[in-house]
Amino acid sequence: MALGYSEIYNAWKTDPENFWGDVASGIDWFSKWDKVFEPDSGAYGRWYTGATCNTCYNCVDRHVQAGRGDQAAIIYDSPITGVKSTLTYSELLVEVQALAAVLKSKGVGKGDRVILYLPMVAEAAISMLACARIGAVHSVVFGGFAATELATRIDDATPKFIISASCGIEPGRIVAYKPLLDEAIEIATHKPDATLILQRKQQDCDLIEGRDFDYETLMQAARTAGDEVLCEPLLATDPLYILYTSGTTGAPKGVVRDNGGHMVALKWSMKAIYDIDPGEVYWAASDVGWVVGHSYIVYAPLLHGCTTIVFEGKPVGTPDAGTFWRVISEHKVAALFTAPTAFRAIKKEDPTGELIKNYDMSSFRTLFLAGERADPDTLKWAEDKLKVPVIDHWWQTETGWTIAGNPMGLGMLPIKHGSPTVPMPGYDVQVLSDEGEPIKAGELGNIVVKLPMPPGCFPTLWNAEARFQETYMAEFPGYYKTADAGFIDEDGYLFIMARTDDIINVAGHRLSTGGMEEVIAGHQDVAECAVVGIADALKGQAPCGFAVLNSGVDRDISEIKKEIVSLVREKIGPVAAFKLVYVVNRLPKTRSGKILRGTMQKIADGEAWKMPATIDDPAILDEIAEVLAE
Ligand code: COA
Ligand code: AMP
Numbered sequence: 044m045a046l047g048y049s050e051i052y053n054a055w056k057t058d059p060e061n062f063w064g065d066v067a068s069g070i071d072w073f074s075k076w077d078k079v080f081e082p083d084s085g086a087y088g089r090w091y092t093g094a095t096c097n098t099c100y101n102c103v104d105r106h107v108q109a110g111r112g113d114q115a116a117i118i119y120d121s122p123i124t125g126v127k128s129t130l131t132y133s134e135l136l137v138e139v140q141a142l143a144a145v146l147k148s149k150g151v152g153k154g155d156r157v158i159l160y161l162p163m164v165a166e167a168a169i170s171m172l173a174c175a176r177i178g179a180v181h182s183v184v185f186g187g188f189a190a191t192e193l194a195t196r197i198d199d200a201t202p203k204f205i206i207s208a209s210c211g212i213e214p215g216r217i218v219a220y221k222p223l224l225d226e227a228i229e230i231a232t233h234k235p236d237a238t239l240i241l242q243r244k245q246q247d248c249d250l251i252e253g254r255d256f257d258y259e260t261l262m263q264a265a266r267t268a269g270d271e272v273l274c275e276p277l278l279a280t281d282p283l284y285i286l287y288t289s290g291t292t293g294a295p296k297g298v299v300r301d302n303g304g305h306m307v308a309l310k311w312s313m314k315a316i317y318d319i320d321p322g323e324v325y326w327a328a329s330d331v332g333w334v335v336g337h338s339y340i341v342y343a344p345l346l347h348g349c350t351t352i353v354f355e356g357k358p359v360g361t362p363d364a365g366t367f368w369r370v371i372s373e374h375k376v377a378a379l380f381t382a383p384t385a386f387r388a389i390k391k392e393d394p395t396g397e398l399i400k401n402y403d404m405s406s407f408r409t410l411f412l413a414g415e416r417a418d419p420d421t422l423k424w425a426e427d428k429l430k431v432p433v434i435d436h437w438w439q440t441e442t443g444w445t446i447a448g449n450p451m452g453l454g455m456l457p458i459k460h461g462s463p464t465v466p467m468p469g470y471d472v473q474v475l476s477d478e479g480e481p482i483k484a485g486e487l488g489n490i491v492v493k494l495p496m497p498p499g500c501f502p503t504l505w506n507a508e509a510r511f512q513e514t515y516m517a518e519f520p521g522y523y524k525t526a527d528a529g530f531i532d533e534d535g536y537l538f539i540m541a542r543t544d545d546i547i548n549v550a551g552h553r554l555s556t557g558g559m560e561e562v563i564a565g566h567q568d569v570a571e572c573a574v575v576g577i578a579d580a581l582k583g584q585a586p587c588g589f590a591v592l593n594s595g596v597d598r599d600i601s602e603i604k605k606e607i608v609s610l611v612r613e614k615i616g617p618v619a620a621f622k623l624v625y626v627v628n629r630l631p632k633t634r635s636g637k638i639l640r641g642t643m644q645k646i647a648d649g650e651a652w653k654m655p656a657t658i659d660d661p662a663i664l665d666e667i668a669e670v671l672a673e
Pocket of ligand 1: 382620
């Protein structure tokens with residue numbers, strides 16, 4: 044009989060190196076490691092040191108060699124443009140090889156960074172794989188970010204090359220990417236050598252002579268030339284990508300992912316966690332700009348020889364709340380992974396789930412949710428309407444794969460609504476008090492992971508080792524600080540309740556309130572400000588700003604509010620979903636001057652709150668409540 048979760052978790056705990064050594068046989072290596080784990084390397088040790096491998100080889104070439112060439116690798120389904128197309132593994136190899144040749148012809152090689160600023164098109168996955176093939180380090184920037192955010196990433200990653208598109212398409216509007224890209228390059232201190240632009244027929248763009256190149260023209264030439272571009276042998280510990288994620292301040296953190304450990308963990312997760320076999324269709328309805336897109340639209344399904352879906356649409360409105368069911372039935376999807384917010388949106392439009400009945404859902408076995416807390420109401424609705432297990436799992440950009448989940452391939456554990464279930468092998472999850480002491484079952488505390496982190500997790504932050512140490516390793520020595528608060532119950536089930544830092548989760552998107560505050564503080568009339576995440580029925584949380592104006596400002600307040608809202612959209616991007624701002628006379632603070640954001644959030648949400656003992660002037664909280672009630 045196959046081993047269940049407890050046996051596997053214990054096998055890992057008893058001998059982690061043996062466990063990860065065995066699991067690594069799922070990957071084709073060019074040369075084996077010196078050590079499965081080298082504790083003296085990196086911040087907490089490194090996995091598979093000395094081994095050589097290539098992620099693109101494992102995602103593409105080896106499947107073609109093994110006879111999967113005619114199987115669909117990527118299905119592009121775009122209800123927003125009305126286009127559907129399929130790339131088999133053999134066709135994907137041709138495309139990836141052609142793009143790798145184009146990159147090489149532009150002087151891009153091993154270790155060079157390439158920024159990808161692309162909508163949800165198959166070319167996004169092809170670009171990631173082409174970089175991986177030649178050992179270039181990609182950094183995908185989500186399309187909903189504004190030019191300044193892109194510029195920050197350009198300056199941090201210092202890319203040699205950028206791949207982008209003329210436009211993205213959002214319901215009811217075309218988002219012209221090229222002007223954003225041009226502006227970002229203009230603002231950034233670092234300048235890329237060249238760019239490759241995918242012209243989309245919904246809206247094309249002008250190319251700057253000598254700097255911008257047309258994707259299709261160069262690709263066509265490379266396809267015709269048909270040059271073989273071999274997969275560069277890379278160290279398992281070499282970086283595969285950098286993905287920027289929100290930190291407490293406006294400066295995003297460049298999470299680094301390596302090649303070897305990442306492949307091992309993701310490949311293992313496909314069967315053990317998602318219970319998917321090679322050849323099946325797996326769909327992560329997210330965006331390649333997020334970690335879910337990296338791990339589960341591109342890398343994991345392809346490492347496992349599955350068919351993945353690149354979906355350019357929304358759960359509702361493209362054209363209706365039945366789109367997900369149409370995609371599942373049409374492409375015979377076995378598992379869907381998305382954020383709970385997508386289900387809240389569907390439930391709002393189609394509360395009785397009528398549209399599900401229009402589709403043959405017989406291929407569909409499991410729904411996986413992550414990215415934000417899965418509220419029990421949404422979970423129950425999905426279970427009730429879809430009649431399949433609905434599995435919450437918890438992870439972060441930093442880890443790249445599940446910290447806690449319900450491993451469907453090892454035998455489903457009983458579900459407790461509100462809990463992402465149990466730690467996966469590799470993660471010794473503990474709950475500590477602020478003083479670093481272990482906490483009793485059922486009590487709320489800081490969730491930490493005992494070091495070392497398992498394969499696949501980030502070894503550092505790009506160009507920011509000190510920030511990495513300070514943010515994640517310093518507060519609880521010997522542990523990785525997840526910055527999530529929660530508890531473990533008497534059955535060992537984990538409950539993730541809130542962030543312990545200034546990060547909020549809006550529609551499954553991780554955003555920094557500190558970053559928004561930096562932008563608002565830049566408004567000419569604002570003296571100081573605070574942003575908190577308030578409860579939102581659709582998006583889980585929504586940002587809410589409080590601004591104190593400079594004395595003497597006598598302009599129309601509604602005008603100032605509008606300007607603040609536009610400023611955040613312009614500087615951070617529409618993804619910030621910043622729509623609500625209050626002008627207040629003063630901000631509540633502790634006697635040491637710390638703004639009481641938590642208390643403001645509770646007042647805004649109508650939750651019970653206690654007067655903080657250290658508050659400087661209690662009357663300010665009444666003022667805030669009055670403004671909110673207006
Ligand atoms: N390029 C440009 N703009 C984008 C964008 C992109 N790739 N993605 C989102 N935006 C824009 C949206 O158009 C919207 O603009 P608006 O203020 O003009 O309406 C804004 O950013 C906010 O987007 P979002 O928070 O996604 O809200 P929404 O109302 O457009 O959609 C959901 C809400 C729930 C339907 C959507 O967030 C969703 O499908 N989420 C679930 C899946 C997911 O992406 N999860 C994330 C990680 S798993
Ligand atoms: P990201 O790095 O964008 O994936 O966001 C990670 C954060 O999202 C976590 O630290 C949590 O705060 C939150 N999160 C992700 N998945 C879950 C989940 N299943 N339950 C609760 N919170 C989650």
